[in-house]
Amino acid sequence: MAKKRKPKYKKNTSQKPLIELEQEAERFFENNHYKEAIAAYKNLLKIEKRENWQQQLAQTYLLRAQAIAEKELYQEAAVLWENYAQQSNEQQHAEQYLTWLSYAKQYSKIADFLKKNNDKLDKALLQHLYSLLGAVLLAGEEKIITLLTDENPVIAHYPFAKAALQAYCQNNTQALENNLKQIPFRSPYKDFRTILKALVSLESDRDATMQSLDKIPNSSPYYSFSHLCQLQELSDTEKLANYAKLDKSQQIFIQKLSGLDNTQINLLKNCQRVLTQYSDKQALEIVMKNSKLFGEHKSQQFGQAILAYYPAGKRLLQSKGSLSEFDRERLKALAFEKEEKGAEAVPHWLECIEILKRRDLPEEALKTALIMRHTAEYIGSYDIDSIIDLLRDSLTLDPVDKDSYVKLVSLLKHENHDKDAALWLTKALEKFPDDVDILTMNIIETMRKNAFKKAAGFAKQLLKIDPINPQAKGALVSCHAGHARKLIKQYRYDLAEKELAQAETIDMGKYRNGLVQILQGLSAFKAGDKKSCKSLVEQGISREKGDLCGHFRLNIEILNLDLPASTVLRLCPKLNKSYRADVNEIIELVRVMGIYSQWNNPFVEKAFSKVKAIFKQSFTQAQQKFSVDELQSLCESLDELKQFEMLRFISKAAQELHVDNTLFDYYQIYSKANGEASKVANIDMYRLKTALNKAKQVGDNRSCNKISQLLEEYERVHYSPTSWFDNYNEDEDEDEDDFFPFFGNDYGNPDTDINIEKLMTIVEEVSQMGDEDMFGFLFDGKMPTPQQVLNLQRGGEKTFNALLMKKILEKAGIDKDDLADLDIESLIFGNR
Amino acid sequence: MLTPFEILELSETANDEAIKKAYLKKVRQYPPEQAPDKFQQIRDAYELIKTERLRISYQLFNHEKPDFLQLLAQTLKSNGAIKRVDETLFTKTLAESLKPHS
Numbered sequence: 001m002a003k004k005r006k007p008k009y010k011k012n013t014s015q016k017p018l019i020e021l022e023q024e025a026e027r028f029f030e031n032n033h034y035k036e037a038i039a040a041y042k043n044l045l046k047i048e049k050r051e052n053w054q055q056q057l058a059q060t061y062l063l064r065a066q067a068i069a070e071k072e073l074y075q076e077a078a079v080l081w082e083n084y085a086q087q088s089n090e091q092q093h094a095e096q097y098l099t100w101l102s103y104a105k106q107y108s109k110i111a112d113f114l115k116k117n118n119d120k121l122d123k124a125l126l127q128h129l130y131s132l133l134g135a136v137l138l139a140g141e142e143k144i145i146t147l148l149t150d151e152n153p154v155i156a157h158y159p160f161a162k163a164a165l166q167a168y169c170q171n172n173t174q175a176l177e178n179n180l181k182q183i184p185f186r187s188p189y190k191d192f193r194t195i196l197k198a199l200v201s202l203e204s205d206r207d208a209t210m211q212s213l214d215k216i217p218n219s220s221p222y223y224s225f226s227h228l229c230q231l232q233e234l235s236d237t238e239k240l241a242n243y244a245k246l247d248k249s250q251q252i253f254i255q256k257l258s259g260l261d262n263t264q265i266n267l268l269k270n271c272q273r274v275l276t277q278y279s280d281k282q283a284l285e286i287v288m289k290n291s292k293l294f295g296e297h298k299s300q301q302f303g304q305a306i307l308a309y310y311p312a313g314k315r316l317l318q319s320k321g322s323l324s325e326f327d328r329e330r331l332k333a334l335a336f337e338k339e340e341k342g343a344e345a346v347p348h349w350l351e352c353i354e355i356l357k358r359r360d361l362p363e364e365a366l367k368t369a370l371i372m373r374h375t376a377e378y379i380g381s382y383d384i385d386s387i388i389d390l391l392r393d394s395l396t397l398d399p400v401d402k403d404s405y406v407k408l409v410s411l412l413k414h415e416n417h418d419k420d421a422a423l424w425l426t427k428a429l430e431k432f433p434d435d436v437d438i439l440t441m442n443i444i445e446t447m448r449k450n451a452f453k454k455a456a457g458f459a460k461q462l463l464k465i466d467p468i469n470p471q472a473k474g475a476l477v478s479c480h481a482g483h484a485r486k487l488i489k490q491y492r493y494d495l496a497e498k499e500l501a502q503a504e505t506i507d508m509g510k511y512r513n514g515l516v517q518i519l520q521g522l523s524a525f526k527a528g529d530k531k532s533c534k535s536l537v538e539q540g541i542s543r544e545k546g547d548l549c550g551h552f553r554l555n556i557e558i559l560n561l562d563l564p565a566s567t568v569l570r571l572c573p574k575l576n577k578s579y580r581a582d583v584n585e586i587i588e589l590v591r592v593m594g595i596y597s598q599w600n601n602p603f604v605e606k607a608f609s610k611v612k613a614i615f616k617q618s619f620t621q622a623q624q625k626f627s628v629d630e631l632q633s634l635c636e637s638l639d640e641l642k643q644f645e646m647l648r649f650i651s652k653a654a655q656e657l658h659v660d661n662t663l664f665d666y667y668q669i670y671s672k673a674n675g676e677a678s679k680v681a682n683i684d685m686y687r688l689k690t691a692l693n694k695a696k697q698v699g700d701n702r703s704c705n706k707i708s709q710l711l712e713e714y715e716r717v718h719y720s721p722t723s724w725f726d727n728y729n730e731d732e733d734e735d736e737d738d739f740f741p742f743f744g745n746d747y748g749n750p751d752t753d754i755n756i757e758k759l760m761t762i763v764e765e766v767s768q769m770g771d772e773d774m775f776g777f778l779f780d781g782k783m784p785t786p787q788q789v790l791n792l793q794r795g796g797e798k799t800f801n802a803l804l805m806k807k808i809l810e811k812a813g814i815d816k817d818d819l820a821d822l823d824i825e826s827l828i829f830g831n832r
Numbered sequence: 833m834l835t836p837f838e839i840l841e842l843s844e845t846a847n848d849e850a851i852k853k854a855y856l857k858k859v860r861q862y863p864p865e866q867a868p869d870k871f872q873q874i875r876d877a878y879e880l881i882k883t884e885r886l887r888i889s890y891q892l893f894n895h896e897k898p899d900f901l902q903l904l905a906q907t908l909k910s911n912g913a914i915k916r917v918d919e920t921l922f923t924k925t926l927a928e929s930l931k932p933h934s
Contacts, residue, residue, distance in 0.1 A: 072932060103932050132930075139927035169919040203914050225929035234908040237901045253925045256917050259910035271904055283900040294907055301835075305898040334895040367888055374893055 018047065029056065034064035058088035069096070075104040091117070095125050102132055111147035128219065130154050130188035135221040138165065138192065154188050161189040168196050176200065191222040199229065202257060206233070232257035234268070244275035267293050280310035288316050308334040326355045342378035349375040369398035376407075380712040384411055395427075402432055409441060421445075434465055443475045448600040452479040470511055477503045478599060481515055485560055488523045496523055513592070514540030514550060518557050521572075525563065530571055537572045546585035548611055548618065549592060551575040556596060556607035575611065581618040583625050589615065590637045597641050604641065616649060623653050628661060632702070635667045639675065647671035662691040662703040670710060677713035685714065686760055758812045766808060777811075778803055834902060836877035836890065844891075851882055 016024075025040035041057035044050070065080035081097040084090075091097075094117075101110050110133065118126075133154045137144045138161060148155050160182035167175035176196070183193050198212035210233070216226035231239045231246070231254050243254055255265050267290055274282045284306050291299035303317045308331055317323050323331075333348035349371055356368040372394035376387045391408040395401065405428035412421035425438075425445055432438045439462040446455035456479040462472035480503035487496035497520070504516045521536030541550030554572060558565050581589065589611075597604050608615075626634070631654040638647040651667035658664060669688055673679035680688070688707050695703035769777060837844050840854040855878040864871040881887045917925075 074932070102930075135926065135930055138923065139930055140923050165922065166919060169916055169922060171916050203912075206910070221930060225926055228925065228929055233910075235905050235910070237899070237905045240901055240905045240908065247928070249921060249924055250928060253917055253921055256915040256921075258908070259912050259914040260908060261911045261913050264908055264911070267904075267907065274900060275904075278900065287900070287903065294903060298903060298906075302898045302900070302903055305895070308895045309897055330892065334893070337893075338895050366885065367892065370885070370889055370892060374889075 018044070021047075022053075025053075025056070029060055032063075032067075034060050034067060038064065054087055058084050058090075061087060062093065065100075066093075066096070069100055072103075074100040075106065078104060078106065078109070091120075094121070095128065098125075098129055098132070102136060105141070107133070107136070107141065107144050108147055111144075114148070127186075127188070128221075131191065132221040134158065134161065134188035135192070135225075138162065138189075153184075157183055157187045157189050161187075161192055164193070164196055168199065173200075191216050191220045191226075195222055195226055195229065198226075199257070202232070202259075228254070229257065232259075234258050234260065241275065244272060263293060280306055281313065284310060284313045284316055304331060307331040308338045311335050326352055329355065337378075343380060346375055346378050349378070365397040369394040369401070372397075373401070373404055380715075384415055387411060388415070388417075392424075395424075399427070400431055402428070402435060402438065405431070406437060406441070434461075436462060436466055436469065439465075440471055443472065444598055447475060447478060447482075447598075450482060452482040455479050468509070470509065473506050473508055474511060474595060477506050477508065477515065478595075480506075481519060482599075484519055484523075488519070488526055488561055491526070493523050493527050512543060513545075514543035514553060515557075516540070517543060518550075518554055519561075522557055522561050522563060522568065525568055525571070526561070533568070534571050534573075541573065545588040546581050547575055547579050548581040548585055548614055549589050552589055552592065552607055552611050555610045556601065556603050559603035559607060560601070575614060577614070579614055579618075580621050581615070583622050583630065586615065586618055586622065587630060587634065590634060590641070593641055593643075594637055605643075608643070612646070615646070619650060619653070623657065626654075628658055631658070632661075632663055635664070639667070639670070642675060644671045644674045660694075662695040662700060663706065665691040666703060666706050666710065670706075677710055678717040680710065680714055683756070685711075686756065690760070690764070759808065759814060762808050762812050766804070778807055834877075834899075836880045838906075839873055839877035840881075848883060851878065855882070 021040065021044055025037055025044060028034070028037035028040055037060045038057065041053050041060060044053050045057065061080050061084035065077045065084060068080060069077035078097055078100045081093070081100070085097075094113075098110055098113065101107070101113075110129070114121075114129065121129075130153055133144055133148070134157070137154065137158055145155060145158070150156065160179045164176055164179035164183070167173075167179060180193050180196065183189050187193070194212055194215060198209045201212065202209040210230060213226045213230050216223050220226075228246075228250060231243050234240050234243060234254070243251065246254065255268070260268065270290065271286055274286055284303055287294055287299050287302050294302070300317075303313070304323070304327060307313055307317065311332070314323060314328065314331070329348045329351040333345040333352065336342070336345035336348070352371050353368055353375070356364050356371070372390040376390040376394075379387050379390070388408065388411050391404050391411070395404055395408065405424060409421050409425050409428065412418075412424065422445065425441055428435075428438045429442055439458050443455050443458045443462065446452075446458060456476055459472045459475040459479065462469055463476070466472065480499045484496040484499040484503070487493070487499065500516045500520055500523075517536050517540030519540075521533045521538075521540060524530075524536060525533035537554060541547060541554065544550035544553060554569075555565070558568050593604050593608060631650070635647060635651050635654065638644075638650065647667055648671040651664050651671055655661070655664035655668055665687060669680060669684040672684065673681070688711060692704060692707045692711070695701075695707060766774070766777065837846070840851065840858060842851060842854050846854070855874065858874045859871065862870040862874060879886075880890050
């Protein structure tokens with residue numbers, strides 16, 4: 001780095017007017033160029049004696065002294081302070097001056113200062129000074145004796161302090177006590193007395209020692225020494241780390257106080273290098289070499305655990321003959337996990353499972369099951385069959401893991417293995433008959449099959465455990481409603497009414513809605529009572545969060561009951577075209593759609609299409625009022641509903657509102673591909689990669705998981721690897737896994753890929769540019785002419801984008817035609 | 833880094849009952865209102881090993897980096913063999929401590 005040039009002060013008094021010289025001096029002062037400022041003020045004072053210049057000069061001396069002291073030039077700092085004192089006739093910061101003198105060992109100057117200023121000095125400062133001189137004297141600077149009078153307490157109390165020190169060193173308790181008693185309460189040696197007493201108590205009561213040492217204030221000259229003494233507690237890691245930084249004689253001092261035996265001290269000496277320059281290799285070597293001292297078991301534990309970080313160390317451990325085949329594989333797997341290469345850990349975990357299976361020990365069944373579950377977490381979504389197999393096997397070995405049942409059932413459903421899913425759900429219920437999650441899953445499953453009676457049974461069971469569970473209440477209402485629908489279709493209106501009356505008794509709290517009234521109204525319609533129909537439907541809609549929710553409910557129930565929609569709707573209140581739902585109602589509508597969808601209702605899409613336009617307009621109007629969390633949840637719910645068109649619409653708006661939120665990038669790309677990884681465009685994979693990196697940087701796990709899953713799915717549909725179980729052994733020698741194989745030569749046109757990569761690198765650089773750099777980039781390093789700026793302003797975003805695109809392509813050295821098949825504009829501006 | 837067993841001062845073969853007992857003893861020693869950090873450490877340790885299932889999981893999958901400093905510190909428990917420092921070393925150490933930035 002180039003050295004910053006300092007302004008030099010040139011004497012040029014004859015040519016410059018005074019006012020300029022003064023301004024120059026002020027400038028130096030303000031810019032902390034004290035040396036130049038001193039010269040400038042001195043010069044001014046030669047021309048004319050002005051008091052304010054003199055004061056300014058004094059102030060500059062003081063500030064320069066402090067700056068110089070920062071650089072540890074204490075003698076120079078002291079001289080500068082003296083100049084300050086002379087110019088100003090003041091003695092501010094005298095304690096700093098005296099400390100600098102002591103650091104520079106200019107004790108005679110300290111003594112002179114004391115003689116001259118004894119009466120003027122502040123009491124506290126005087127005490128501090130005496131204490132400092134006493135400490136220096138005890139540390140061997142005996143010439144201080146000649147500089148002070150015999151009456152000075154530093155000199156008067158010194159013989160007792162010195163004798164006490166000698167008595168302590170010679171272990172002469174009586175003499176020590178006698179001499180300590182001679183040191184008065186306010187003596188300059190009072191802190192020294194405290195320290196000596198503390199060191200004596202070390203032999204009987206370590207806690208008392210530490211407490212006494214803690215009493216030394218940080219303003220005391222003995223503070224560092226007392227702090228050092230505290231390091232004797234080497235079983236404290238923080239103190240041990242500080243001990244390692246001490247010089248040799250200080251370390252010996254601490255070793256003596258620490259109470260360690262010779263073997264421990266030798267070990268400490270051997271470890272010094274590892275403590276100051278830690279390396280896993282050295283640490284492992286030291287531990288293995290001194291395993292007796294560290295303890296065999298602890299050494300082995302340490303060795304095994306460090307192998308995940310230093311795999312080459314296994315030879316050291318093996319030479320000890322204790323690393324089993326199982327542990328070897330386990331440690332390999334952990335080493336990959338530590339590097340976040342979970343997929344590469346999988347073969348080793350599978351090997352562990354094989355080893356345990358070969359051993360076939362009943363007591364290791366749980367261990368095997370746990371490894372199977374752990375492994376399943378690292379197998380990507382591209383190999384769901386392997387995950388299913390592992391979870392199924394794990395439950396055979398250890399059938400009491402609820403999470404595994406939940407995961408297994410979800411995966412089986414995802415893969416459309418409905419029979420298997422039902423079977424495992426039944427098994428889960430047998431093991432966990434009172435579990436909220438398992439009961440909820442059973443409610444959903446039975447509701448989907450329209451087995452209302454069974455579902456109601458589960459819901460009632462769940463309400464016994466959790467009386468306010470909204471899902472169970474909702475399910476119970478839905479069961480009655482389901483039954484009622486059946487009865488209405490069969491023209492058994494009285495019975496339907498009874499079912500609905502039962503549903504009405506269930507208190508839905510904040511989830512209260514108009515389902516019962518709407519069904520009653522539609523029942524009335526079917527029975528020919530149009531008047532009641534109108535009033536009941538109106539009542540039902542009014543009980544919903546708003547008209548949008550009400551009309552969605554009405555539409556879906558008309559479809560559920562197979563009624564003539566146009567006739568019914570003619571009777572009922574219409575949804576006003578200018579109606580706009582607020583944030584809460586929009587969220588509620590998506591929730592209600594989710595519930596219908598969960599029960600496998602086939603009319604969600606159709607009913608939603610009737611209110612979609614108003615939903616969209618409502619969202620557009622209310623979008624600013626949504627929090628990020630609400631927008632994210634909305635996207636998630638729309639994803640679950642497979643409402644990709646709406647997801648596209650909402651995620652686009654959300655992305656514009658929250659440009660840094662990578663989850664909206666993901667939802668935009670994902671919805672554009674209608675939720676199918678195979679349909680994700682190549683260009684969008686680059687955007688996803690950028691988004692993933694961005695999400696990782698900010699620790700956004702939610703986005704990371706979603707994006708990684710989509711990338712894995714993309715890989716799965718393009719590569720369809722064989723199952724882990726078929727080939728994990730063969731994978732060992734393969735090259736490092738390329739997480740984005742679609743960038744490679746096996747997929748797509750390699751030239752195009754290279755060009756895209758070049759382009760994206762420059763886009764990334766450009767996106768980091770500030771305004772000035774951006775102008776430089778657009779106008780080849782020159783400032784734009786006013787005409788160019790005007791053109792840019794007139795042309796607006798379109799012109800700016802065109803120019804930017806041109807410059808990016810120029811910098812990448814790419815002809816536009818080389819990327820003819822690609823949408824370059826969205827490639828460049830897509831992730832802006 | 834101390835292992836949960838070390839935090840609760842237990843052997844690695846301790847069973848559920850012994851672990852709970854040790855945990856309660858430690859919690860009494862370090863109540864949350866007096867030593868919140870220590871309490872949290874104890875609580876976390878207990879949550880990691882309170883059942884056999886968790887203990888096996890911990891032993892199989894934990895890959896927290898072992899702390900050499902911790903291992904060494906545990907080995908350096910005082911044996912009470914405190915020695916008096918000689919006067920020269922004492923004054924030399926005191927003089928060092930009076931230097932700036934010591």
